[in-house]
Every structure is written in structure tokens, then in C-alpha cells.
Amino acid sequence: MSTKDFLEKDYYKALDVSKGASAEEIKKSYRKLARKYHPDANKGDSASEERFKEISEAYNVLSDPKRRAEYDEARSLFGTGGARMPGGAGGQFGTFDLGDIFGSSGSGGRLGDLLGGMFGGRTTQQARPRRGADVETEASLSFSDAIDGATVSLRLTDEGPCKVCRGTGAKAGTVPKVCPTCEGTGQSSRDLGSFAFSEPCTTCRGRGLVVDDPCTVCGGSGRAMSSRTIQARIPSGVADGQRIKIKGKGAPGERGGPAGDLYVKVHVAGHPVFGRNGHNLTVTVPVTFAEAALGAEIKVPAHRGMPVTVRIPPGTPNGRTFRVRGKGVRRADATVGDLLVTVDVQVPTELTDTARNALEKFRDATAGEDPRDELLRKGRT
Numbered sequence: 140m141s142t143k144d145f146l147e148k149d150y151y152k153a154l155d156v157s158k159g160a161s162a163e164e165i166k167k168s169y170r171k172l173a174r175k176y177h178p179d180a181n182k183g184d185s186a187s188e189e190r191f192k193e194i195s196e197a198y199n200v201l202s203d204p205k206r207r208a209e210y211d212e213a214r215s216l217f218g219t220g221g222a223r224m225p226g227g228a229g230g231q232f233g234t235f236d237l238g239d240i241f242g243s244s245g246s247g248g249r250l251g252d253l254l255g256g257m258f259g260g261r262t263t264q265q266a267r268p269r270r271g272a273d274v275e276t277e278a279s280l281s282f283s284d285a286i287d288g289a290t291v292s293l294r295l296t297d298e299g300p301c302k303v304c305r306g307t308g309a310k311a312g313t314v315p316k317v318c319p320t321c322e323g324t325g326q327s328s329r330d331l332g333s334f335a336f337s338e339p340c341t342t343c344r345g346r347g348l349v350v351d352d353p354c355t356v357c358g359g360s361g362r363a364m365s366s367r368t369i370q371a372r373i374p375s376g377v378a379d380g381q382r383i384k385i386k387g388k389g390a391p392g393e394r395g396g397p398a399g400d401l402y403v404k405v406h407v408a409g410h411p412v413f414g415r416n417g418h419n420l421t422v423t424v425p426v427t428f429a430e431a432a433l434g435a436e437i438k439v440p441a442h443r444g445m446p447v448t449v450r451i452p453p454g455t456p457n458g459r460t461f462r463v464r465g466k467g468v469r470r471a472d473a474t475v476g477d478l479l480v481t482v483d484v485q486v487p488t489e490l491t492d493t494a495r496n497a498l499e500k501f502r503d504a505t506a507g508e509d510p511r512d513e514l515l516r517k518g519r520t
């Protein structure tokens with residue numbers, strides 16, 4: 140079944156009923172004709188067989204109220220008895236897959252798309268399937284969700300055919316009609332003696348169709364914004380500012396074309412303790428001067444796990460970074476980044492008497508070593 144069939148075939152005539160026939164009349168006539176032309180009753184008669192097929196096809200459509208309405212609509216839009224399309228696309232129309240346009244009878248959206256496209260004045264290229272546009276959006280993730288991956292709800296806004304007029308631009312209950320000036324070609328030609336040239340029809344502005352009563356929702360443009368909410372899976376290990384491509388979740392395609400892709404820019408919230416450096420986590424831990432000087436085993440926090448023990452060797456300078464393997468962020472290949480621990484040597488601001496005594500003893504014990512010796516010497520040169 141194709142759109143071409145819809146436009147070329149007169150199902151009412153095939154069933155020998157009037158256009159206003161009731162469902163009962165259609166059924167009755169179908170039974171009568173089907174009996175008469177049934178292949179069993181006409182063995183070897185190919186004309187009867189053809190006729191029988193024609194009757195069956197017609198009944199298939201006219202017995203289904205929804206499909207009958209679509210059929211009636213298609214024929215009232217494009218005229219009966221011929222496949223003349225606005226914009227001179229009649230020839231191309233013949234290549235249409237009819238299921239494409241009328242197959243989505245649930246929404247009627249594709250017919251709307253088709254008409255919406257015509258109203259955009261892009262008649263000829265609109266006849267082919269078109270890939271939907273890519274869509275960009277943003278998502279905010281918590282620090283932990285970015286590490287683990289998360290499913291987020293994204294509200295997307297697309298421009299598409301107006302749902303009220305199904306993209307026709309015509310007020311509810313009315314249909315656009317073929318432009319009387321250009322007879323649907325969208326072009327008007329001017330004859331200048333020996334040659335003629337054509338320009339977009341001024342009546343329909345090249346659309347080939349006109350509406351007497353514009354749709355009040357879209358003002359006759361046939362286009363409207365609609366929003367939808369989708370669930371998108373953000374993979375584990377995304378970083379702040381990263382763009383995630385989600386295939387096929389962009390704007391829907393037109394006339395059977397594939398959907399576009401969705402790009403999600405991810406914002407990752409900070410964490411009170413940890414930072415992220417690619418697939419490594421970072422943490423800064425305070426250590427005492429004694430721990431840095433003498434060496435120590437210190438406990439450092441691990442993200443959502445038990446603290447891990449890091450051995451600080453004697454003589455560790457301030458700002459040195461230690462690596463704890465496998466305590467970072469999981470990568471796509473299932474390997475895991477590291478935890479980078481940076482020590483921050485603390486200077487005590489309050490001292491007990493005992494501590495002060497000990498420090499003074501330490502000072503006296505190291506009195507011969509001036510840490511600025513080299514600096515001062517080099518400064519003189």
C-alpha cells in the first residue's frame with residue numbers, strides 16, 4: 140500500500156459505492172463483489188483475479204474508519220484521480236513508499252511533516268527522507284554520579300509539525316488547498332515575448348498550497364515547538380565539561396529518515412574532599428613536620444571506601460604527591476585510575492610547653508645548618 144495508491148486508486152469506485160457510503164453498505168458491496176470475482180469461482184481468469192485484488196485492497200482501507208479517514212484526507216488534499224503534488228513533485232511522488240507516510244496512523248505526524256515541509260517552501264527535497272537535527276543539551280551530575288555513571292532525565296525541545304493542524308497550517312476542520320494561482324507548482328511564469336522565466340508564486344510564496352483559515356496555534360506556519368523528556372545514560376567516568384554523544388536521541392527524522400544525535404554537555408559538581416584529574420582522584424592531606432621529617436604511615440580518605448594507609452618516607456618535602464593505585468575512577472575498559480595524595484606540611488600555631496621545649500632542643504641541635512646558605516651565596520654572584 141502506498142501513498143501513490145491512495146492518490147491514484149479510487150477505492151469507492153472499486154467497491155462500487157458512493158463516497159458517502161456507510162460502513163454497512165461498504166461491507167455489503169464488498170461481499171457481493173468478492174463472491175463474484177473470487178479466484179476459486181474464476182479459475183484461470185487473470186482479469187477477475189486483478190479485480191478481486193483491487194476489491195480486497197479497497198475494502199482493507201475503507202473498512203477501517205481510521206484508514207478511510209486518511210484516504211479521504213489524502214485525496215481531498217491532493218485532488219482525486221491523479222497524483223499531482225504541489226511544487227511539481229508529482230513525478231517524485233511516484234517513488235514514495237506509502238507506508239512511510241500513512242503507516243504512522245497513530246499520530247498522523249508524518250503526513251503533517253510532509254505538509255509542514257511543503258509549507259516551508261522546500262517542496263522537492265522535502266519529498267525524501269531526512270535525518271533529524273542534532274540536538275545539544277546540558278546535564279548536571281554529582282561528583283559520585285559522574286564517577287559511577289548515571290541515568291538522567293533530559294527535557295528536550297524540538298521544532299516539529301504543529302500538533303493541532305498536523306503541520307498543515309490550516310485551522311482545525313479545514314485543509315489547505317492547492318494554490319489557485321500557480322496550480323500547486325509554487326512557480327509562476329512570465330512570458331516576455333520570446334522567452335519566459337519563472338519566479339516563486341506570490342500568492343502562496345512558493346508553497347504551492349494556501350490556507351484560507353490559518354491554524355490559530357501556529358499562525359499558519361505548520362511548525363511548533365514541542366518538548367519531550369528522555370532518559371539518557373551518562374557513562375561512568377565523565378569529566379566536567381565533557382560532551383557525551385547519544386546516538387539517535389536527537390530530533391526525529393522526517394519521512395522515515397533516521398533521528399539525529401543528542402549531545403549532552405556534562406557539568407560535574409565538586410566534592411568537599413576529592414578533586415578529579417582525568418581518571419585519577421586527587422586529595423591533599425595535612426602532615427605534621429615530624430611526620431614529614433621522620434617518616435610515618437598515615438591514613439588518607441578513599442572515595443566511598445575505607446581509608447587507605449600511605450607510607451610517608453623520612454625527609455618528605457611539602458607538596459610531594461604519592462600514588463595509591465586503583466583508588467581512582469573506573470575507565471571504559473574497566474581499568475581504574477589512581478588516588479593522588481599530596482602532602483601539606485603543617486606548621487603548629489599553638490605549642491604546649493613540652494612541645495616548645497622539644498622544638499627548642501631541635502633548633503639547638505641543628506644550629507649549625509642554615510637552610511639559606513646556598514641561596515645567600517648564589518645571590519652574591
Ligand SMILES: [Zn+2]
Nearest residue numbers: 318321340343
Ligand atoms: Zn501559488
Ligand SMILES: [Zn+2]
Nearest residue numbers: 301304354357
Ligand atoms: Zn498549527
